[in-house]
Amino acid sequence: MIVTLLVALSGAVVSFLMSIVMWRVGIRYRLYPEIRDRDVHTRPTPRLGGIAMYTGLLTALLIASQIPYFRVVFYEGNQRQIIAILIAATLIVVMGVLDDFFDLDWTTKLIGQVIAAGLLAWLGGLQITQLPIGGVTITSTWSALALTLVGVVVVMNMMNFIDGLDGLVAGVAIIANGAFFLYSYMVLQLSSPSSYFSLATLVSATMVGVCAGFLPLNWHPARMFMGDAGSLLVGLMFAVASISIVSSVDPTTVFGNGVQFQRAQFATAFLPLLLPVAIMIVPVLDFGLAVVRRIAAGKSPFSADRKHLHHRLLDMGHSRLHATLIFYAWTAVISVGSLLFFVADQIVAWSFIGGGLLVCAIATLAPLSHRKRREYEVQAKPLATTTREIAVLDPLDRAATNPKERSA
Known part of the structure; x- marks a missing residue:
């Protein structure tokens, strides 16, 4: 774990330094778009944070590739997988930067996202071929490909949809990826006691570092935004980590039939499938409501509006900082509660989730x-x-x- 955290730290340092560089470049050359009607900020702000985050990610992966412990990730038949991840990430960042400056049409962005997801699934072999529910296997290649494409595109857009407040996506990503790192690490300890390194642990830990390095310049009042390049990159890498572990872990073989499995048999059996959704409950909820709302209004589900959850919190009377902290709280309660199913009795996990959600609900509705x-x-x-x-x-x-x- 220490080696993985050091790799994440290198990503954080590079992301922070590059964030300062991109902020200075953006201010000096006025590389910032005009303020839109749906924006909540009142002064022009550069949206080049995605480039800094991308640089931090590449640096961390490059350092990890030179460490013998990560040979299982980079060299044991996984070269195509890493190449596909890097190409997909590059495509998403380039498209995101173009969208931040030229406001691309939603169909163009969707096509780019599908291509990136296709690279992961087709070139890299990162496909959802197994559901962690009793080892259910998806035998159809086209079904696995379609499910993977939909999953990756949805996760990317979930992160993109909530990107509307200072520090919101970066903070939610730190909490979500941190929880997923702990989960994947614990699963790895049980399934492969001789090796504690995997693509899921590396990617999730690296994204914690990358987002932590960017957050100081994105904290309220933000001096720079990550833009679509950053939010889509965060979503893409979370999808990579999730798919890599969801398709490779069957809880019945990891936990066996011992006391630990009996302690939370139902919750643990579904945890690998539900955890990526659970710890991203806020983006999932916002995405679902946005899609339903826009389709009901006869619009594209990818069209922009000012009715996201963070907009509604502001309209209720929350300040931008308070709204961001409320999102953090909801995400943290679900994330920690999901992990408790792994390490504690069900009553403890449900009590924590129930109590935490009650406190979050009170804090959310207080302005009313x-x-x-x-x-x-x-x-x-x-x-x-x-x-x-x-x-x-x-x-x-x-x-x-x-x-x-x-x-x-």
Whole structure:
């Protein structure tokens, strides 16, 4: 684990330094697009963070390729896999940068995403060929290819859809990839006690470092955004890590029939399939609502609007920082709770998730109670003012406004 974390640290350092370089370049040459109606920021900000993150990712992978421990990832028949990942990442970053500057049509972006997913599945062999539900195998090559294409494109767009607040995607990615790193590492310990290195652990740990290196310049108030290049890259690499472990791990063979498996038999059996979705619950929810909303309005599911979850939190009265922290909290509760199914009793995991979700719900809805209280105070203020004004009137004026005094 220490070696993997050192590789992630190298990605964080390079990502941070390149973020500073790209920020200075963007400010000096005014490489920032105009503010759009759906944007929440009020000053022009460079969107070159994706390039810095991409550089950090390449550096970390290059360093890892020179470490003997990672031979199982780079050299034991996996060269095509690594090449496919690098080509797909490059394509996504280039397309994302072009979209940030020229606002590409949604069909063009979708085609680019499908090509990137196809490279992973066809050239790299990263396909969902097995579902971790009793070892169910997808025997049809075309079915596995189609499922992989859909999965990769959906994950990329989920991360892209929530990219609307300072530090939101970077922070959510750190939490999600951190949880997935711990899960994949623990699975690896049980399935391959002699080797603690895999593509899933390397990619998820590296993305934690890359996003952590970028976050200081993206924290509110952000000096630079990651843009579509960064958010799509984060989604792509999370999909790579998820597919690589989902298709290769059968919980019945990893956990056997011992006490650990019996302790959380149902939850653990579905954990490899549900964990990537669970720890990305906020992007999943936002993506699903956006698709339904846009299709119902007769629009493309990839068309832009200002009705995402982060927009709704701002409209409820949350500040941009508070809205970001709420997203972090929801993601952390689901992520940690999912991992607890692996290492603790079900009652502990469900109690943590239930209590955490309750606290998150209260924090999310708090502005509504504040708003109602303010509305009540505003409505009550004119009545109180009128009462005080009548109290200070002289007797003749009070008589004019009070029937009893007027009759007296």
